[in-house]
Amino acid sequence: MNRYLKLVNFEFERFFRFYLILIGITILSEIIGIIVKSKTYLNRAHQEINVNLMPQSEFIEQFGKMSIYNFSQSGWFMGPIALCIVTLLIYVFFIxxxxxxxxxxxxxxxxxxxxxxxxxxxAKATTIILFVLGLVALQILLFPIEIQLLKWLVPSEFRIDMTVPEITENLYYLYLLFPKTLIEFILYYGTGIIAVFVIFTAILFERSYRLKGIFYAIIYVAVSILVFLGPALFDAFVLEGYFYTIELFLLEIGAALLVLAGAIWVGNKLIKHKIRV
Amino acid sequence: MKIKFNNRDPVYVQVIRHFKEQMATGVIEPGQEIPSRRELANQLKINPNTAQRAYKEMEEEGLIFTEGNLPSRMTTDEKVFQAVRSELILEAVDAFVNAVRTINVPLDEVLPIIEQKYKKECNE
Amino acid sequence: MIELKNVTKKFGKKQVLKGVSFTAEKGKITCLIGINGVGKTTIMKAIMALTPIDSGEILINGETLNKGSYEKVTFIPDAITMLPSMKISEAFTFMADFYNSWNMERAKELLNFFNLNETDRISELSKGNTAKVNLILGLALDVDYILMDEPFSGIDIFSREQIADVFTSHLIEDRGVIITTHEINDIEHLIDKAVLLDNGVILKEFDTEEIRETEGKSVVDVMREVYRG
Structure with missing residues (x-):
């Protein structure tokens, strides 16, 4: 246990400088983004209302009010998040x-x-998970700051105030990152963690058998996905909707745990007896 | 202390010979303390096991002795020193005689040459 | 004692080890000799479970390798196994963190002996000095056995001399050492035992002093007979 924690600490520090850069980029981009987006909006309002003499109500009807939502659909927000996601995905291999x-x-x-x-x-898996959770936490901390910033920048008559949950609900696919309930959190992040374990074990296949290992890894991942989706596929195509949702849900959890156990068991065998330096 | 070892004779034998030469020439005196096996290994750049082996043989030959936990010493017996000296002289002469005999040189012819050469070498 | 019993290993179609058996005793320096590519490094890795073997058995003090074995036997590969970005002192801390057998006093002593500075970064060291740090990382572990892969290759003459000095010191005394080399000359009179390897088989295993004593042959003489005969 002790050495496990030391390994986590070690792995964490190895990537920490790079991680700080990611955090820096995210903060900078989002703060600048809020400012830029607000200024652009207000400039347009100024242009339309004061120069083109459009009534304020008509302007709002035509262009809408400014909110975090507008910002969250822009590259200023999506860009750094995509960067973080891609970087961490690459790091799952690079670690x-x-x-x-x-x-x-x-x-x-x-x-x-x-x-x-x-x-x-x-330790490597823990490090990845910590990095992901860290970035999500950072984002959750950034939202209130951005909400406040928007209040300073945009007068209330041009602004819709949103709460953090309201923001995260409207993020389309990204709402997966900010689940509303504990159950959802466990489901989404649990699936993510299992995926990390499966990829890790696939990497160990490659590191153990090299060229042949890539082939084994592909088969292994395919089998894992099949087992994971097994209950749903079986229910849909063979039993044609025999199970109640809750039953299927429990079966899915069972399948997921099976995949996780498989990844750990196979991973242990490989790293102990087959790995090559 | 540095010896150039040859690779065909056992290293421990060469170490013993090195000690004997020092005994014969008076570099080491009777009763003198000798380096521990570890120091010896370090000085001669040899394996500690080899140093150990050399000391063991030397102890058996009566060249060195150890009392309790004290460092080993050269024997205090002057006779042993003389015997070693004689042994080395004899060995050298034997080798010489063997070499000379194979080319069939009479003793009378060799002796003056030896004298001449020896004096020259010593003066250099 | 480290024992290899009929160890075989294939890389793809190439049979690298074809039934290798030999022993290395505690308190002795055993030298694995063979030209490059005959499987010396593979044997070292196999002993440390850094590469799997196909068949055979490797025992350390009578038991197969387990996690505890890494406190009893260590391996010094031919390149340093620390992050190049680390300072020497950080590398030492890493070792102290993970190994109970790490002896910091000895590490510092060796650092002095080799005239190295612990604030130096590993990536900035010369080749010879990197090899020395690599050596310290193994020697400062209080382990029974040390395996060294080509400790003398590719470094300057003075570093070689300093490293050879280590073999005649208390740092090696009483431990079991296995070293590999393709060049025996420098260390011929330092080793206790020679194991001649060619093409994945052991051609001969002998005690160096014994062969000098009984046959009047140097290690190189024996190699000449074995490899050319």
């Missing part, structure tokens, strides 16, 4: 492959540590 890079292969050291090798696996 392993970096240990094999260069002449100074750190994998030798890692796999010669006097601890269960699975701790390395868990």
């Amino acid at each position: 392993w492959y970096r240990d094999w890079f260069g002449k100074n292969t750190f994998s030798y050291r890692l796999f010669m540590l006097p601890t269960e090798r699975m701790n390395i696996y868990f």
Whole structure:
């Protein structure tokens, strides 16, 4: 346990500088974005109302009021989030492959540590999860700041105030990142965590068997997905809707746990007996 | 202290010989304290096991002795020192005689050459 | 004792180890000799479970390798196994964090011996100094066995001499050492035992002093016989 925590700390620090840069980009982009978007809106209002002499009510009818929603559909908001998501997705792979890079292969050291090798696996997974949660938390902290900023920048007659839950509900796909209930949180993030484990085990297949391993990894991932979707597919195509939603839901959770257990079990076998430095 | 080792004779034998040469020439004196096996290994750049082996053989030959936990010393027996000296002289002469005999040189012819060469070498 | 019993391994179609058996005893320096590519490094990795073997058995003090074994046996590969971005002091802290057997006093002593500065960054060290730090990371562990892969290759003559000095010191004494080399000359009189390897098989395993004593042959003489004969 102790060495697991030290490994988490170690892995965390290894990416921390880069992580701070991501955080910096996100904060800067969103703050600048709010300002730019507000200014653009107000400039247009000024143009239409004061220059083109459009009545205020007509302007609002035509262009709508300014809200965080407008901002959240812009590149200022989507850009950094997409950047963070892509970076972390890449890092899910890089967190392993970096240990094999260069002449100074750190994998030798890692796999010669006097601890269960699975701790390395868990530590890397934990690090990824912490990074994801950290960014989500950052975003949740940024919303109130942005709400306040908008209040300063845009007069109330041109503004719709939204609460944080109202914002996150209207984010389309991104609402997955900000679930409303604990159950949803567990479902979305649980699925995400299982996906990370499955990818990790697939990477270990490649690291153990190299070229042949890519083939094994693809088969392994396909099987995992099939098992995960198994109950739903079976119910839809074979039983044609035999189960109640709640039953299906429980079966799905069972399938998900099965996939997770499989990833850990296979991962343990590979990292212990098959891995090559 | 540095010896150039040859690779065909056991290193421990070469170490013993090194000690014997020092005994014969008076570099080491009777009763003198000798380096521990670790120090010896370090000084001669040899494996500590080899140093150990050399000391063991030397102890058996009566060249060195150890009392309790004290550092090992050279024997205090002057006779042993003389014997070592004689042994080395004999060995050298034997080798010489063997070499000379194979080319069939009479002793009378060799002796003046030896004298001449020896003096020259010593003066240099 | 480290024992290899009939160890085999394939890389793809190439049989790298074809039934390798030998032993390395505690308190002795065992040298694996063979030209590059005969499987020396693979043997080292196999002992440390850094690469799987196809068949055979490897025992360390009579048991197969487990996580606790890494406190008893360590491996010094031919390139340093620390993050290049680390300072020497940070590398030491890392080792102290993870190994109970890490001996900080000894690490500092070695640092002095090699004239290195602990605030130096690993990536900024010369080749010779990097090799020395790499060596310290292994030697400062209080382990029974140390495996070293080509500790003398590709470094300057003075670093070589300093590293050779280590072998005659208390740092190695009483431990079991396995080193690989393709160049025996520098260390011929330092080793206790030679294991000659070619093409994934052990051609000969012998005690160096014994072969000098009984046959009057140097290690190189034996190699000549074995490899050319």
